Amino acid sequence: xxxxxxxxxxxxxxxxxxxxxxxxxxxxxxxxxxxxxxxxxxxxxxxxxxxxxxxxxxxxxxxxxxxxxxxxxxxxxxxxxxxxxxxxxxxxxxxxxxxxxxxxxxxxxxxxxxxxxxxxxxxxxxxxxxxxxxxxxxxxxxxxxxxxxxxxxxxxxxxxxxxxxxxxxxxxxxxxxxxxxxxxxxxxxxxxxxxxxxxxxxxxxxxxxxxxxxxxxxxxxxxxxxxxxxxxxxxxxxxxxxxxxxxxxxxxxxxxxxxxxxxxxxxxxxxxxxxxxxxxxxxxxxxxxxxxxxxxxxxxxxxxxxxxxxxxxxxxxxxxxxxxxxxxxxxxxxxxxxxxxxxxxxxxxxxxxxxxxxxxxxxxxxxxxxxxxxxxxxxxxxxxxxxxxxxxxxxxxxxxxxxxxxxxxxxxxxxxxx
Amino acid sequence: xxxxxxxxxxxxxxxxxxxxxxxxxxxxxxxxxxxxxxxxxxxxxxxxxxxxxxxxxxxxxxxxxxxxxxxxxxxxxxxxxxxxxxxxxxxxxxxxxxxxxxxxxxxxxxxxxxxxxxxxxxxxxxxxxxxxxxxxxxxxxxxxxxxxxxxxxxxxxxxxxxxxxxxxxxxxxxxxxxxxxxxxxxxxxxxxxxxxxxxxxxxxxxxxxxxxxxxxxxxxxxxxxxxxxxxxxxxxxxxxxxxxxxxxxxxxxxxxxxxxxxxxxxxxxxxxxxxxxxxxxxxxxxxxxxxxxxxxxxxxxxxxxxxxxxxxxxxxxxxxxxxxxxxxxxxxxxxxxxxxxxxxxxxxxxxxxxxxxxxxxxxxxxxxxxxxxxxxxxxxxxxxxxxxxxxxxxxxxxxxxxxxxxxxxxxxxxxxxxxxxxxxxxxxxxxxxxxxxxxxxxxxxxxxxxxxxxxxxxxxxxxxxxxxxxxxxxxxxxxxxxxx
Numbered sequence: 001x002x003x004x005x006x007x008x009x010x011x012x013x014x015x016x017x018x019x020x021x022x023x024x025x026x027x028x029x030x031x032x033x034x035x036x037x038x039x040x041x042x043x044x045x046x047x048x049x050x051x052x053x054x055x056x057x058x059x060x061x062x063x064x065x066x067x068x069x070x071x072x073x074x075x076x077x078x079x080x081x082x083x084x085x086x087x088x089x090x091x092x093x094x095x096x097x098x099x100x101x102x103x104x105x106x107x108x109x110x111x112x113x114x115x116x117x118x119x120x121x122x123x124x125x126x127x128x129x130x131x132x133x134x135x136x137x138x139x140x141x142x143x144x145x146x147x148x149x150x151x152x153x154x155x156x157x158x159x160x161x162x163x164x165x166x167x168x169x170x171x172x173x174x175x176x177x178x179x180x181x182x183x184x185x186x187x188x189x190x191x192x193x194x195x196x197x198x199x200x201x202x203x204x205x206x207x208x209x210x211x212x213x214x215x216x217x218x219x220x221x222x223x224x225x226x227x228x229x230x231x232x233x234x235x236x237x238x239x240x241x242x243x244x245x246x247x248x249x250x251x252x253x254x255x256x257x258x259x260x261x262x263x264x265x266x267x268x269x270x271x272x273x274x275x276x277x278x279x280x281x282x283x284x285x286x287x288x289x290x291x292x293x294x295x296x297x298x299x300x301x302x303x304x305x306x307x308x309x310x311x312x313x314x315x316x317x318x319x320x321x322x323x324x325x326x327x328x329x330x331x332x333x334x335x336x337x338x339x340x341x342x343x344x345x346x347x348x349x350x351x352x353x354x355x356x357x358x359x360x361x362x363x364x365x366x367x368x369x370x371x372x373x374x375x376x377x378x379x380x381x382x383x384x385x386x387x388x389x390x391x392x393x394x395x396x397x398x399x400x401x402x403x404x405x406x407x408x409x410x411x412x413x414x415x416x417x418x
Numbered sequence: 419x420x421x422x423x424x425x426x427x428x429x430x431x432x433x434x435x436x437x438x439x440x441x442x443x444x445x446x447x448x449x450x451x452x453x454x455x456x457x458x459x460x461x462x463x464x465x466x467x468x469x470x471x472x473x474x475x476x477x478x479x480x481x482x483x484x485x486x487x488x489x490x491x492x493x494x495x496x497x498x499x500x501x502x503x504x505x506x507x508x509x510x511x512x513x514x515x516x517x518x519x520x521x522x523x524x525x526x527x528x529x530x531x532x533x534x535x536x537x538x539x540x541x542x543x544x545x546x547x548x549x550x551x552x553x554x555x556x557x558x559x560x561x562x563x564x565x566x567x568x569x570x571x572x573x574x575x576x577x578x579x580x581x582x583x584x585x586x587x588x589x590x591x592x593x594x595x596x597x598x599x600x601x602x603x604x605x606x607x608x609x610x611x612x613x614x615x616x617x618x619x620x621x622x623x624x625x626x627x628x629x630x631x632x633x634x635x636x637x638x639x640x641x642x643x644x645x646x647x648x649x650x651x652x653x654x655x656x657x658x659x660x661x662x663x664x665x666x667x668x669x670x671x672x673x674x675x676x677x678x679x680x681x682x683x684x685x686x687x688x689x690x691x692x693x694x695x696x697x698x699x700x701x702x703x704x705x706x707x708x709x710x711x712x713x714x715x716x717x718x719x720x721x722x723x724x725x726x727x728x729x730x731x732x733x734x735x736x737x738x739x740x741x742x743x744x745x746x747x748x749x750x751x752x753x754x755x756x757x758x759x760x761x762x763x764x765x766x767x768x769x770x771x772x773x774x775x776x777x778x779x780x781x782x783x784x785x786x787x788x789x790x791x792x793x794x795x796x797x798x799x800x801x802x803x804x805x806x807x808x809x810x811x812x813x814x815x816x817x818x819x820x821x822x823x824x825x826x827x828x829x830x831x832x833x834x835x836x837x838x839x840x841x842x843x844x845x846x847x848x849x850x851x852x853x854x855x856x857x858x859x860x861x862x863x864x865x866x867x868x869x870x871x872x873x874x875x876x877x878x879x880x881x882x883x884x885x886x887x888x889x890x891x892x893x894x895x896x897x898x899x900x901x902x
Contacts, residue, residue, distance in 0.1 A: 103801055126645075128699045176895040221885065
């Protein structure tokens, strides 16, 4: 079997990419989804707040997904459900498996990686203590509550203030559970400000910054956890321990892009994002292999996932039409607290009407200005009153700016004190 | 309930004794306080089979270690469990320590370990490129091996069960009373009677021994903390790498596992609590520090889980496999190299009982057992044929370890089938990977609930008291509202 484009993942990124690729002329494409329905993690995100940017209205996760699923259906874009991509080779042969077709290999002209991310587990966090039932990652608990209708526990402590953890603090409270505290290792929250206000403050749930879980009690089921303050080196401070009785510990301690398939096929990974290194077309180190959404870098808002994935879908369409091309990429340089940029490199010749460069900062910063320089000349600047690691930043560049710098040697993004 | 033999404990030792006893025409029942086999020391150890150079020459420990190590490969084929004779290296980090390395070599030779060699730095680096820069030499033991301890224990247990052995789980022995006919064993699930008792109770073995024997023994639970690294670290070491205890202290081992992970550990911390399998911050820090002694640049960032197990350390550091009181057979003090020795302990203990009771051999005893089919070991054509017959083998449930629904169904439906999330995990590896069951646990819970025909609220992580959910969201909400 052969396809022009295979999209690995039928979540928000895969759906948006498929629609954009189709609208850019790709007709022979296939979405591969491992779960039993399209929509990915949105299906369990029944809270609202999705789509403010894309649709200018507040949708729930399933509603947001439904709009894209409808778009896929209108275009008759084929998709496979309950289908696992077992293997992808560097020459873009995908091995798929499901119950009905068994194992089959499919060749693709282009591949779009949209596998999303997973949650950091208790084991990866090295939290000491027993290993009883009742320790869940926030997303697993979210699935249990919102999709299966089960309550994982009655008395909850949450470690980590990532967005899913904050959302679940409110969700579990509404379901009748008591959320006792949210502890966050860092001196700032990893989640959006609006979620702290709407999910914790509004329900009187305390957020303890610079605190972590240092012990888990209970042999069979969680009976309690011990929380302690941490110093600047993030090490627990003896004497600050506080015991909380609870039957459940939820973990919302970061998301990790799921790039096992990408690594296996030889895609270069950026160690900062744990996602592929991509150029302005969101193309990875393997020509014709694109990436978008949380597999590329973890986003805060699905709206930006859709936007990014649509750009990747259009780039894949252009690649399918034109084939491999000679490239002259320059790295995007950054200074002043930027941790990474997506894309990491650009070839100005391939920039279409506009280019969005997304990035995150490494610490909370106030009163800053983000400057964009082309060969030392400032082409854009943005005042930012506050910048935080939990909120993704972006700068937008136009084709005209690139045209004005035909022999561009350096693109620099710099944060300065305002 | 009357049996010829009651075995206390369904760890690797108890299951091995059951397996070797199952060839005789005797009725045997294994009593286990947990909900499954392999729930204590047998589930949390280094997953290696020691070659047998370490145990002191002349001890029973040395004899059984070497014998067990010799039996394991053929046994792995007979009983279908993962085994890889990758070999082991004891790395010497200083010339000053070399006499100790030579002594270890000589002890191994006396124990009858085959193929031992002292190799110098050049050859060591060729074999293990990530070995420490200060390594000067190593003891090379080509017969060292790695196994899956869950599979090995399950293999013994299932084979015994298929040959007629009874297993009673969730059954804690409370007292042993001597009777004219043998023993009366009181448990929290009723009274059992037997001619003979085999004490394979791990860290509790001294409790039962001391209840019926004149000469007491003392067992200390010795905790070992471990880290398990993701498949991404596969190939970091190719052999089990120990560090020779020396002037720089005592290290921990770094070893490949049969499933392509890297295991690091154990520490050694004596504890009072026989159930004290909690890791501690100090223990994990200690482990991190020791982990880097024999190898360099160990990718500890790839840790997917940390855990602790308890070794049943007997004061004399010797295995006690004997009839310690009339009709009371000890398999006590089975600490490392207990996993390595298990086949030999099973063989020896079964032999002791046979000497005493002279049962006849079952003519139809089946020494073989088929493990859970892992479709990843099949060719694409074979796997496709299997999916056509059993579509569940085309449905991945655990993404990280690529475990299909077919394997999970097999794990639940087979003799002594899995009843809990951990039971499925130990049998199939579902939930054992890098996401640590984040994605698959709701789905495995669903399959368990459906297959066992019990509500989801009764599905546990590892037996009663470890229920995974507290009820449906609606019920709990009503309950809370009514209280208010």
